[in-house]
Amino acid sequence: MLHINDLTYRIEGKPILEDATAAIPEGHKVGLVGRNGAGKSTLLKLIAGDLHADQGGITIPRGARIGRIAQEAPGGEESLIDWVLSTDIERASLLSEAETATDPHRIAEIQIRLADMRAHAAPARAASILAGLGFDEEAQQRPCRAFSGGWRMRVALGSVLFLEPDILLLDEPTNYLDLEGTLWLESYLKSYPHTVLIVSHDRDLLNRAAGAILHLDRGKLTLYTGGYDDFEETRRARQRLELKLKKKQDDERRRIQAFIDRFKAKATKAKQAQSRVKYLAKMQPIADQMEDRVAPFALPSPEKPLASPLIRIEKATAGYDPAHPILTGLDLRIDQDDRIALLGANGNGKSTFAKLVAGKLTPLRGDVFGTGRITVGYFAQHQLDELNPQSTPFDYVVKLMPEATEAQRRARLGTWGFGADKADTKCGNLSGGEKARLLLALTAFHAPHLLILDEPTNHLDVDSREALIHAMAEYEGAVILISHDRHLVEATADRLWLVADGTVRSYDGDMESYRAELLQARTPRAERRTAANDENRASRADQRKAAADRRAELAPLKKTMQAAEKAVEKLTAELAALDAKLASPDLYTDAAKASRISLERGQTAKRLAEAEEAWLTATSAYEAAEQAATA
Numbered sequence: 001m002l003h004i005n006d007l008t009y010r011i012e013g014k015p016i017l018e019d020a021t022a023a024i025p026e027g028h029k030v031g032l033v034g035r036n037g038a039g040k041s042t043l044l045k046l047i048a049g050d051l052h053a054d055q056g057g058i059t060i061p062r063g064a065r066i067g068r069i070a071q072e073a074p075g076g077e078e079s080l081i082d083w084v085l086s087t088d089i090e091r092a093s094l095l096s097e098a099e100t101a102t103d104p105h106r107i108a109e110i111q112i113r114l115a116d117m118r119a120h121a122a123p124a125r126a127a128s129i130l131a132g133l134g135f136d137e138e139a140q141q142r143p144c145r146a147f148s149g150g151w152r153m154r155v156a157l158g159s160v161l162f163l164e165p166d167i168l169l170l171d172e173p174t175n176y177l178d179l180e181g182t183l184w185l186e187s188y189l190k191s192y193p194h195t196v197l198i199v200s201h202d203r204d205l206l207n208r209a210a211g212a213i214l215h216l217d218r219g220k221l222t223l224y225t226g227g228y229d230d231f232e233e234t235r236r237a238r239q240r241l242e243l244k245l246k247k248k249q250d251d252e253r254r255r256i257q258a259f260i261d262r263f264k265a266k267a268t269k270a271k272q273a274q275s276r277v278k279y280l281a282k283m284q285p286i287a288d289q290m291e292d293r294v295a296p297f298a299l300p301s302p303e304k305p306l307a308s309p310l311i312r313i314e315k316a317t318a319g320y321d322p323a324h325p326i327l328t329g330l331d332l333r334i335d336q337d338d339r340i341a342l343l344g345a346n347g348n349g350k351s352t353f354a355k356l357v358a359g360k361l362t363p364l365r366g367d368v369f370g371t372g373r374i375t376v377g378y379f380a381q382h383q384l385d386e387l388n389p390q391s392t393p394f395d396y397v398v399k400l401m402p403e404a405t406e407a408q409r410r411a412r413l414g415t416w417g418f419g420a421d422k423a424d425t426k427c428g429n430l431s432g433g434e435k436a437r438l439l440l441a442l443t444a445f446h447a448p449h450l451l452i453l454d455e456p457t458n459h460l461d462v463d464s465r466e467a468l469i470h471a472m473a474e475y476e477g478a479v480i481l482i483s484h485d486r487h488l489v490e491a492t493a494d495r496l497w498l499v500a501d502g503t504v505r506s507y508d509g510d511m512e513s514y515r516a517e518l519l520q521a522r523t524p525r526a527e528r529r530t531a532a533n534d535e536n537r538a539s540r541a542d543q544r545k546a547a548a549d550r551r552a553e554l555a556p557l558k559k560t561m562q563a564a565e566k567a568v569e570k571l572t573a574e575l576a577a578l579d580a581k582l583a584s585p586d587l588y589t590d591a592a593k594a595s596r597i598s599l600e601r602g603q604t605a606k607r608l609a610e611a612e613e614a615w616l617t618a619t620s621a622y623e624a625a626e627q628a629a630t631a
Contacts, residue, residue, distance in 0.1 A: 001025050002167060006056035016042050018219035029189060029196040031206040034216035036433045040199045044169045067165025073152030074144040080155055081140040084126045087159040091119045116373055129158045132184040132522045134345050150176055165202050170198040174484050177459050178346040182484040183515045184522050201462045204226050204486040294463040295417025297440060300447040301476035308335035308588060310374050310449055311357055316366030318356045325351045325364055329503045338478045341489045343514060344499030350482050353504055354452050359536030377448035381455045384435045389428030392439050393418045400445055416441040454482045486511055557622040564615035571608040578604060
């Protein structure tokens with residue numbers, strides 16, 4: 001179990017964590033949530049041992065291995081698969097020693113340890129993880145240096161997943177992933193065999209992969225059972241209860257204070273008033289709910305909506321080299337009220353398509369109609385780095401509103417969430433979330449007819465993402481969305497377009513069907529065969545069990561039928577014996593005996609008729625049940 005005990009940590013005297021306490025059971029998957037700047041990454045560093053607490057401490061099980069994504073992505077000549085395998089230092093060392101060891105006892109120890117750590121299955125496991133993160137078999141054999149920084153960070157994520165540490169610490173791992181990689185990671189973490197503590201603002205990831213939520217708020221930690229939706233509902237219910245209790249306490253305090261004020265000067269009541277003064281002093285006040293309000297996003301709608309379609313694409317080809325086009329056969333239209341989400345792995349051409357629609361890229365062949373008559377707002381993550389670190393939000397507004405007064409400019413900044421404390425802060429000192437908010441405001445400033453949002457939520461916390469969803473719902477222009485946040489896609493998009501196989505086409509399924517297709521596609525072929533064999537074996541086992549169940553259900557009916565048949569056979573034999581006796585002339589020399597056998601024969605014939613009826617009924621019941629079971 002991971003114990004956080006009265007943990008206090010300060011930065012420049014400001015408490016980030018203050019007497020924070022939590023206990024995470026072994027094997028639990030826990031989402032660590034809180035507002036940006038609350039101290040989530042700091043807590044992970046304290047657990048990892050990179051920082052040391054001012055007070056309190058963190059206790060982990062003896063010998064437990066802690067793993068987290070390396071700060072520097074791999075960039076050497078090793079292939080991806082070899083680099084991931086090399087990160088398991090113990091395995092690499094044992095395999096190397098196994099080639100030179102001569103002592104039989106040491107050789108046995110090495111082989112036993114290699115078997116215990118599933119060393120021989122490691123290449124297949126590493127390949128499976130890399131495939132899930134978007135690297136096909138060919139890509140896994142390429143050198144690390146051949147990939148961009150974002151893709152290398154995926155490799156770094158793959159290596160820590162491959163090592164399977166006892167305590168896995170993940171800090172916003174989906175920032176390096178596309179939607180497809182995020183969906184795979186959800187599935188992988190859900191079945192991860194050890195403890196996971198994941199910092200994420202991805203609501204769906206926290207709902208699917210986490211079984212508990214650790215909330216960091218004002219330096220305190222509170223553990224909630226369930227996914228993010230459960231946490232939010234429980235927290236809201238607790239807040240409502242605390243507000244109710246606070247109101248009740250405030251009413252009680254006012255009543256007591258009124259008694260004190262009224263009677264403290266009266267001799268007959270002075271003692272009682274003094275007693276209430278002491279009681280009031282001991283009453284612990286319930287803290288006010290100081291809910292941090294998230295500033296709304298401002299996405300102004302176009303002043304003059306245009307008729308549909310806004311953009312029409314006919315037989316177009318897009319790319320940067322006519323000899324090697326990225327997208328071909330594009331026949332699409334975008335209407336003025338469309339909400340389109342682009343699906344498809346990174347590298348398939350989503351950004352190329354967005355640039356084509358935005359008019360930033362001329363088609364190699366075919367036509368794109370409408371880009372000249374509409375205004376487009378284009379948000380992309382790389383633009384965060386293009387903000388001038390020496391400029392302030394106010395500086396940007398001055399350029400956009402040259403004729404406005406300072407009061408008007410600051411009022412506009414206020415609608416963007418930049419009050420007096422942030423309006424004059426240099427962009428270099430703004431947080432990632434604040435930069436994203438500023439860039440979104442600049443993107444939508446001129447009320448465009450079409451908004452193209454490429455990963456707009458990477459630096460936004462959960463509440464800010466919800467605020468963006470509300471803003472997009474109120475925006476009356478068209479939207480093209482590229483995002484790894486499934487909740488954002490499902491909440492805002494009414495059309496899904498799949499960018500794959502060198503083209504863009506409408507996707508008729510929903511996000512759940514896309515997730516199922518994706519997970520199947522990203523499971524290595526050998527693993528799928530194993531799963532199929534397991535499924536076949538399970539199917540055959542199910543069939544055998546079903547057959548056994550049918551036999552068990554039919555057994556009582558069959559037993560009844562067989563018993564009835566034996567009774568008929570027995571009575572038939574008895575009746576035949578009695579008939580033989582009655583056929584003998586010698587019987588009638590004794591009239592009394594002949595009368596008794598004749599009476600017995602009549603009774604036996606009656607029982608035989610009843611037995612035959614019971615046999616027919618039992619046979620019919622058994623045959624009907626057997627027919628139903630095999631239908």
